[in-house]
Amino acid sequence: SQTIHQWPATLVQPVGSPLSLECTVEGTSNPNLYWYRQAAGRGLQLLFYSVGIGQISSEVPQNLSASRPQDRQFILSSKKLLLSDSGFYLCAWKGGTWGTQYFGPGTRLLVL
Amino acid sequence: AQKVTQAQTEISVVEKEDVTLDCVYETRDTTYYLFWYKQPPSGELVFLIRRNSFDEQNEISGRYSWNFQKSTSSFNFTITASQVVDSAVYFCALSAAGDSSYKLIFGSGTRLLVRP
Numbered sequence: 001s002q003t004i005h006q007w008p009a010t011l012v013q014p015v016g017s018p019l020s021l022e023c024t025v026e027g028t029s030n031p032n033l034y035w036y037r038q039a040a041g042r043g044l045q046l047l048f049y050s051v052g053i054g055q056i057s058s059e060v061p062q063n064l065s066a067s068r069p070q071d072r073q074f075i076l077s078s079k080k081l082l083l084s085d086s087g088f089y090l091c092a093w094k095g096g097t098w099g100t101q102y103f104g105p106g107t108r109l110l111v112l
Numbered sequence: 113a114q115k116v117t118q119a120q121t122e123i124s125v126v127e128k129e130d131v132t133l134d135c136v137y138e139t140r141d142t143t144y145y146l147f148w149y150k151q152p153p154s155g156e157l158v159f160l161i162r163r164n165s166f167d168e169q170n171e172i173s174g175r176y177s178w179n180f181q182k183s184t185s186s187f188n189f190t191i192t193a194s195q196v197v198d199s200a201v202y203f204c205a206l207s208a209a210g211d212s213s214y215k216l217i218f219g220s221g222t223r224l225l226v227r228p
Binding site: 032042046049102 | 156157162212216219
């Protein structure tokens with residue numbers, strides 16, 4: 001069966017520091033991968049998606065970037081965090097032909 | 113443009129009551145997918161159901177049921193005999209089949225509180 005991991009689970013970072021969040025999927029190959037952000041008490045916003053290694057599409061211009069160095073690894077990064085980067089970051093993968101996305105446990109990021 | 117509207121921000125019910133969560137969507141695509149996800153306090157989004165636009169059959173799964181009506185662009189979710197464990201935020205989402213990214217457009221979510 002497929003599983004999706006995210007780490008770290010929680011992160012507190014000062015403004016201006018770098019960021020690296022990692023997402024890995026097991027049990028599937030060549031999945032579509034997604035990064036979403038959920039601000040406190042808000043809905044989910046798609047940040048990036050990837051249909052293959054090295055292929056990244058950005059949905060929202062921002063302070064963040066994404067990379068996919070391996071088939072089942074998706075990384076969210078920032079060189080300098082802003083207060084507005086605080087939120088809950090969810091990684092998801094899509095398998096099959098019907099478009100169902102399955103989500104990881106998420107990373108709570110607090111920028112102080 | 114695609115859009116999902118969940119007009120109910122928060123619903124509070126007493127255990128064993130039935131509750132319906134509303135979802136209205138907008139899309140120009142003829143083929144699309146609709147989803148419901150549950151987000152418990154732990155934060156992880158749990159997939160509940162997917163419905164394809166060409167399949168208007170309603171579905172029942174235990175205490176959960178879904179009513180899909182293309183005529184009104186609605187995909188409502190009913191919980192029968194609600195339980196405290198049903199307390200969570202529920203999101204409705206839309207994906208267009210013609211979009212190779214299969215990205216999800218989410219509604220703003222409905223927070224359900226089931227009181228004992």
